[in-house]
Amino acid sequence: MRNLSLWIGLFLCSVTTAVAVVGGVWTPYDPLRPETAPPYSPPSLYHPFGTDWFGRDVLSRVLAAAPVGIRISVLSVLIGGLTGTALGLLSGFQTGLWGEALSRVLDGILSFPPLLLALLLVTVLGPGERSVVLAIGLFNVPFFGRIARAKFLELRERAFVEAARSYGAGNLRIVLTHVLPNAAGPLIIQATSALGFALLSEAALSYLGLGTQPPNPSWGRMLKEAQTYFAQAPWTVIFPGLVLIWAVLGFNLLGDGLQVRLDPKLRRKR
Amino acid sequence: MVRYLIGRLLGAFFTLIVISFVVFVSLNVLPGDPARLVVGLEASPDLYEKVRDTLGLEQPWFLRYSSWLRGLFHGDLGESLHYRRPVGEILGPALGISFPLAVLSFLLSLALAVPLGALAARWQGRPLDVAVMGLSQIGLAVPEFWLGFVLILLLSLKLGLLPAGWFPGWSRGTAAFAYLVLPSLSLAIPRGAYLARMVRGALLGTLGEAYIATARSKGLSEIRVLLRHALRPALIPVITSAGIVFGRLLAGAIVVENLFYLPGLGRLALTAVLARDIPLVQGLVLVAAGSILGVNLLADLSYGLLDPRIRYR
Numbered sequence: 001m002r003n004l005s006l007w008i009g010l011f012l013c014s015v016t017t018a019v020a021v022v023g024g025v026w027t028p029y030d031p032l033r034p035e036t037a038p039p040y041s042p043p044s045l046y047h048p049f050g051t052d053w054f055g056r057d058v059l060s061r062v063l064a065a066a067p068v069g070i071r072i073s074v075l076s077v078l079i080g081g082l083t084g085t086a087l088g089l090l091s092g093f094q095t096g097l098w099g100e101a102l103s104r105v106l107d108g109i110l111s112f113p114p115l116l117l118a119l120l121l122v123t124v125l126g127p128g129e130r131s132v133v134l135a136i137g138l139f140n141v142p143f144f145g146r147i148a149r150a151k152f153l154e155l156r157e158r159a160f161v162e163a164a165r166s167y168g169a170g171n172l173r174i175v176l177t178h179v180l181p182n183a184a185g186p187l188i189i190q191a192t193s194a195l196g197f198a199l200l201s202e203a204a205l206s207y208l209g210l211g212t213q214p215p216n217p218s219w220g221r222m223l224k225e226a227q228t229y230f231a232q233a234p235w236t237v238i239f240p241g242l243v244l245i246w247a248v249l250g251f252n253l254l255g256d257g258l259q260v261r262l263d264p265k266l267r268r269k270r
Numbered sequence: 271m272v273r274y275l276i277g278r279l280l281g282a283f284f285t286l287i288v289i290s291f292v293v294f295v296s297l298n299v300l301p302g303d304p305a306r307l308v309v310g311l312e313a314s315p316d317l318y319e320k321v322r323d324t325l326g327l328e329q330p331w332f333l334r335y336s337s338w339l340r341g342l343f344h345g346d347l348g349e350s351l352h353y354r355r356p357v358g359e360i361l362g363p364a365l366g367i368s369f370p371l372a373v374l375s376f377l378l379s380l381a382l383a384v385p386l387g388a389l390a391a392r393w394q395g396r397p398l399d400v401a402v403m404g405l406s407q408i409g410l411a412v413p414e415f416w417l418g419f420v421l422i423l424l425l426s427l428k429l430g431l432l433p434a435g436w437f438p439g440w441s442r443g444t445a446a447f448a449y450l451v452l453p454s455l456s457l458a459i460p461r462g463a464y465l466a467r468m469v470r471g472a473l474l475g476t477l478g479e480a481y482i483a484t485a486r487s488k489g490l491s492e493i494r495v496l497l498r499h500a501l502r503p504a505l506i507p508v509i510t511s512a513g514i515v516f517g518r519l520l521a522g523a524i525v526v527e528n529l530f531y532l533p534g535l536g537r538l539a540l541t542a543v544l545a546r547d548i549p550l551v552q553g554l555v556l557v558a559a560g561s562i563l564g565v566n567l568l569a570d571l572s573y574g575l576l577d578p579r580i581r582y583r
Contacts, residue, residue, distance in 0.1 A: 113522030123543045241416035248411035
């Protein structure tokens with residue numbers, strides 16, 4: 001039990017995955033059906049999370065929103081991670097002006113408020129799931145880019161890479177067989193934590209009305225819709241938020257735990 | 271030092287120009303017509319043309335960008351398409367809310383982060399450390415708007431301690447500050463959690479240094495060692511992260527400003543972007559990027575004060 005973060009993170013993430021799988025195929029009530037019970041029914045045996053202002057079942061909506069949220073986070077981290085890694089490696093190759101310019105651009109993205117960036121992008125592309133994926137993907141790019149570039153620059157000087165080069169291995173071969181396997185650990189750690197941040201960002205964008213469109217449930221959107229009535233029906237806010245926290249916490253802890261597990265330097269320090 | 275400063279300022283200036291250019295171009299190639307949004311869908315073609323003309327939308331985008339840039343050098347940010355008022359006049363009062371909000375949230379997050387991070391580092395691996403780190407993980411996972419809801423429910427509606435939900439304006443004087451407390455708490459807790467982890471990590475680094483052992487061997491009290499010898503150099507990486515946090519707070523409190531109905535820069539950003547109000551968006555982006563660049567520069571300059579070994583060239 002030395003790596004507490006890893007095990008708690010794994011547990012939280014498995015529950016989240018199970019919830020997302022269940023939410024994709026089954027919910028106690030139709031998440032879109034109004035008047036499953038009187039509006040604003042407090043939590044009860046038949047409606048553990050209560051009902052909202054239309055009498056829709058909050059638990060069903062939370063479940064149905066899970067696969068959407070997870071799908072958006074995974075896709076955006078995949079897109080941002082692959083683009084970022086590719087750009088980072090590229091800027092490592094090009095040590096001259098272009099590499100410098102590329103890493104400046106990555107730093108520029110990094111210094112911007114992420115939500116403002118996403119706001120601009122979603123307006124350019126129009127609201128909806130696709131734009132949200134791209135927007136969150138975009139602000140993931142520099143994080144992966146930096147890691148990949150740093151690894152590349154570090155390994156370029158190492159003896160085993162020079163040995164490979166002396167055998168006539170090209171840049172592409174060196175990247176694929178030497179740099180990527182060595183960078184995989186940090187990249188996987190980054191991706192895991194990025195999933196949590198992506199979930200939070202998706203919720204924020206949906207809360208602003210730019211993400212998942214009604215009547216489809218999303219955790220962020222449920223909070224926005226509950227805003228007007230949350231004094232009468234706090235459960236419409238509390239439960240979607242708690243589920244979101246659970247999922248984000250899981251990814252963050254898993255990321256931390258993996259870091260301790262995969263980074264030998266950190267392990268020694270503990 | 272002076273050469274360093276001039277170089278940094280020039281660099282920041284060019285970055286701002288590049289950012290404004292990118293934003294301008296991307297807002298211009300996107301579908302969506304500012305004139306149509308100003309006059310509405312039912313307006314007559316005559317009125318539509320007239321509005322297009324007064325907004326200057328007939329000109330190609332590069333002419334509009336260069337005239338915007340020329341205005342900028344004269345301190346003129348142009349006129350908002352949505353509010354039909356000079357952008358500077360709109361940004362001023364919004365900044366008057368977002369800036370105090372950012373400062374308050376920032377101070378609160380530091381007040382959380384530094385003591386908690388220091389305690390966790392001092393008792394590394396002990397229950398206190400585990401508790402602080404666990405709490406900070408939860409703080410990092412909580413969406414700020416959900417936190418805002420819970421704080422309103424508990425402190426405003428249930429206990430009636432603090433007001434929330436609108437802003438009376440600074441004409442009320444310092445009493446208006448009370449309206450910023452809950453929003454800044456919801457902003458400060460996740461950021462404080464993040465910074466507490468940075469403080470702990472940085473302190474763990476310096477606590478292992480030889481001069482700490484020297485300080486202890488001189489018989490200095492543990493508090494003194496922690497605060498005077500370990501914390502000061504440890505603050506350098508923390509200040510970099512804190513600078514980014516503060517810079518992003520200014521125009522990045524979009525969600526919290528919307529939740530608490532605070533008419534600051536973040537709320538303005540949502541309105542401006544939805545209305546395709548290009549001059550206003552440009553102004554906001556300049557303020558956001560400018561504040562981040564400025565804070566970064568201040569953070570870099572503060573290193574010299576914290577670590578006497580650092581010199582600027």
